[in-house]
Amino acid sequence: VPAPGADAGAATLAVFRTVADARKHYGAPAIGPYIISMSRSAADVLAVLALARVAGCVDADGRVPLDVAPLFETIADLRAAQDVLVQLFADPLYREHLASRGGRQMVMLGYSDSAKDGGLFASRWALQRTQVLLTELAQRSGVRIAFFHGRGGSISRGGGKTERAVIAAPRGSVDGYLRLTEQGEVIHRKYGIRALALRNLEQTTGAVLRASLRPRPAEPREAAWREMVGRMAEVSRSHYRALVHESARFADYFRAATPIDVIERLRMGSRPPRRGGAGGVASLRAIPWVFAWSQNRAGLTGWYGIGTALGDGIARHGIDAMREMTRDWPFFATFVEDVEMLLAKSDLDIFARYSRLAGALHDEFHPLIADEFARTLAAVLQLRQADRLLAGDRRLALSIRLRNPYVDPISLLQVDLLARWRAQDRPEGELFLALAATVNGIAAGVQNTG
The missing domain is CATH 3.20.20 (TIM Barrel)
Known part of the structure; x- marks a missing residue:
């Protein structure tokens, strides 16, 4: 500029x-x-x-x-x-x-x-x-x-x-x-x-x-659905912003619990990772923000706040009304399917290993994230009337199950490399090259990462 x-x-x-x-x-x-x-x-x-x-x-x-x-x-x-x-x-x-x-x-x-x-x-x-x-x-x-x-x-x-x-x-x-x-x-x-x-x-x-x-015929229920979704979207936004933008120490946690410091140095995008020189989440561009949360297997950017919002909707309108909207409104059906896929690709056990890299901040933020993941998982399964994720998409479920045994060891290796690299004050050299290789490997295995 x-x-x-x-x-x-x-x-x-x-x-x-x-x-x-x-x-x-x-x-x-x-x-x-x-x-x-x-x-x-x-x-x-x-x-x-x-x-x-x-x-x-x-x-x-x-x-x-x-x-x-x-x-x-x-x-x-x-x-x-x-x-x-x-x-x-x-x-x-x-x-x-x-x-x-x-x-x-x-x-x-x-x-x-x-x-x-x-x-x-x-x-x-x-x-x-x-x-x-x-x-x-x-x-x-x-x-x-x-x-x-x-x-x-x-x-x-x-x-x-x-x-x-x-x-x-x-x-x-x-x-x-x-x-x-x-x-x-x-x-x-x-x-x-x-x-x-x-x-x-x-x-x-x-x-x-x-x-x-051949557009869809006018849907008389859609006005009520929009009102329902509008309220849930605001509940989700408030819950998301309370963590990401309003928690004083969340930016420090993010930098410790994700490999964002590696991603910034790789310069993979066409633009700098930040707008301006300020620190914190607000100045970070969306691409490295999302990519970092996919690398640590949390996938937080795709579901945080949604479990709280869906739970509010179920409590307010009843599960039958919510299932009807999921079944009959393409907008909401597509949204729930996308969230289900993101949950299926997340691994909170592996994410916990990354979270512990944040030291004392792990105890402050990890329980909040794990609880919201559990709420989102429970709500999506209720809406989909299923006992497991991707029960209706066997091909994708099988693909994830086949890929994970190859991706999981790379993730655990990345956690170890991050700890060693940061302890040595983030030098160039073999450790950084190994970390770059793990970034590429996890991205290839998880997919839909950037």
Whole structure:
């Protein structure tokens, strides 16, 4: 990020001049939408048009030839998305810009940071609710809204089966269009072999056609379900934030009970692991946050807070009503299935070995995490009416059972290496190289990790 001042202004305008040059030399399709990270107001979008004009990034008719896509990333930003677009659509100059772009507004939805901010349940519900509200706004305003899903590889960052996610999307939100990010391990796993690539593309295309041409009929129970889920999502968010963001010593526990110090040094991502130089969980990017909790086999980012929320829902509405919602509402059914998979991939016994690396903090935090895991496990089994996880997915259950005997020894080796490496003040050399190998081995074995 450029430093404040004239240099930052020059660098910003240079971006738009480069866009204009690329369109001139390589054609209009060479440049996609202009995405505004951490969008919070209509001014964020309007500023892009103003800066583009100053830089001369306009077409022959003097119009800015860019689709400007606000990216709503945190829970609060997702909740504010409707108000932001209402303000934009009320602006005559912006409506003129939209008309020149075919009357379509692209909106990018952030899965990673919303889950890190409020936990998986609150994130999933905020994303679903935002799509419902913006789809309704599109119908009222005569603007077509195209959703761009910023998904990652893990369930905690929006991963999972694209086909199921499309079918579970709100009615009318797909509308013949699907744009999403595919990252890292997902690209190799889904598209690395031609036959698998074709199958994934066929399944995704089929799901988009089904959702667009034969959408689910209106569901009279959905209004009540949304109210139920809205309350549970808030319960989950409060419980998650109490641990992750409001516990004074949790950041220290996280750094001791996960191999985050190894991950940061590996520099596996395309961006630095932190936003800015501050410490703590808040500044850590979502990718290393999720990856660290998958490495220590806790999988905390995918289920913490959910057991408390589901328990509240069962107590408030009864198990029959909750099972009915799980059975008949694709959104909630997909959510419960994803949580079930994450629980099946977690191993709290191995996680306890990592937790003990935190010394006295183990006694403070491990019981909280283990208790919430037990609550989540019990609630999911109740909803699924099963006596074991993945009883309805024999293939995945078998795959996990076959992989774990190879992954478990690597995890135990990593615990030992971490203790020795930290005792020697984290040197470069053979210990670090061995730790890097264990990181790769666990990631390959657990899958859906980043």
